[in-house]
Amino acid sequence: MTLKQYKDLFLATLVPVVDAGEAERFFYITLEELAGWRRMDYLMHPEAKITATDELRWKAVLNSLEQQQPIQYIFGKAHFYGLEFKVNEDTLIPRPETEELVEWIIHENNKRPAFNVLDIGTGSGCIPITLAKHITQAAVTTIDVSANALAVAKENAQANEVSVNFILTDILQASTLPQQYEVIVSNPPYVRNLEKAEIKPNVLQYEPHLALFVEDSDPLIFYRKIAHLALDYLTPGGKLYFEINQYLGAETVTLLEEIGFTNVILRKDLFGNDRMISCTL
Template identity: 65%
Template sequence: MLLKQYRTYFIQKLTPLYDAMEAESFFHIALEELKGWRRVDLALNPDAELSSSEIEKWNEVLHQLETQKPIQYIFGKAHFYGLEFEVSSNTLIPRPETEELVGWIIKENEFKGSIKALDIGTGSGCIAISLAKNLADAKVSAIDVSAEALAVAKRNSDTNKVGVTFILQDILAADALPQQYDVIVSNPPYVRELEKAEIKQNVLDYEPHLALFVADTDPLLFYRKIALLAKGNLKPNGKLYFEINQYLGPETVAMLEEMSFKNVVLKQDIYGNDRMVACGV
């Protein structure tokens, strides 16, 4: 079978589940992973054929996509802030909105020299590693409750050639943080159980619920605990940054102001949703 014919078949099989643009993007991701080709390579080789063994590999990817398994988990990698990260069922897939949070932190801290930063709930390590890669001389640490996630994060730090100190810790059980920091950042669990109906099936079925969901009765549980710890562990002029639930922006701001944080700023993401908060001590 010609590769261009398989492309048509691949996209047709997926369009009942995904829109045509997304299905085509999956094809090109698979093309690069399975054959090492970019779009232009297919255009330059219109008569390229797939062997029977290659078709088997493509069909396996197609089958997994039909079960709505995220393509990042199929190939075990995702891209974030210009870097490549290993991901697994123990880590969330990095989101573009989180890139915006990282960009905000870098913009505000890139000329401050040797800062100390802590990422709480690091998962794949995407926030911590991106900060270490882009903030010169920064000393970055990262905490997670999952040993499996930290193992992935450690491999990602090695792959991206940055030094990050990883700490296994249940932040809800912590009485204090390891040291004083200039920056504390967290993208903690914030999706309420009542919002599950809005979550795509591929997220519900494959991404770790431990990193996603929080009880409806106390949706700011992690924010309150982390803010409390930050009060005692942020340096003078230090800042706390959160990615937040888009439906709880005012509530998150009010909580931080009630805890006497200063200059609380609520920021929207590229989709116009309340998504980030920053504040100082």
């Protein structure tokens, strides 16, 4: 088969699952991963043949995509804030909304003198590694409850040539933090079980539920716990940053104000959803 025929096959197979633009994007990602070709290479040589051996690999990818497996898991990597991260079923796939949170933190803190940052719930390590890469004077520590996720994050720190301190801890069971910090950030689990109907199958079936979901009866459990710890472990004037559930912005603001934080700022993401909060001790 030619590349043009495979592109047509991708569209025919995947459009019932995703929209045509996404199906085309999957084709070009696969083209680059399996053939090392860019879009321009394809446009110049659409009739190039795929070898029989490569056809098996193309078919395997297409079958996985048809089953709605995320393409980041198929190829084992994702891109975040200009960096590449290894990902697998033990880690969430980094998202554009989280890039916006990281941009906010970098913008507000990159001129600080040497300071300490704590990230809680590292997953692939995209937040702490990106902060360490772009705020070189920051000493970055990160915590996660999953040993498997921490192993992936450690690989990503090494691959991106940054130093991050990794700690295996269940933050909900923690009574202390390792030291004082000028900045604490977390993108904790925040999707309520009642919202599962809104979650796309590629997320619901493949991404780790441990990192996604909280009980409907107490959806702010992580925010409350982290904020109370931050009262004792943020330096005076220190900043706390969260990614949040878009439906619980007002509730999260109220929680943080009641706990004792000031200058609580709620921000929307590029999609217009309440998505991130900063506050000051």
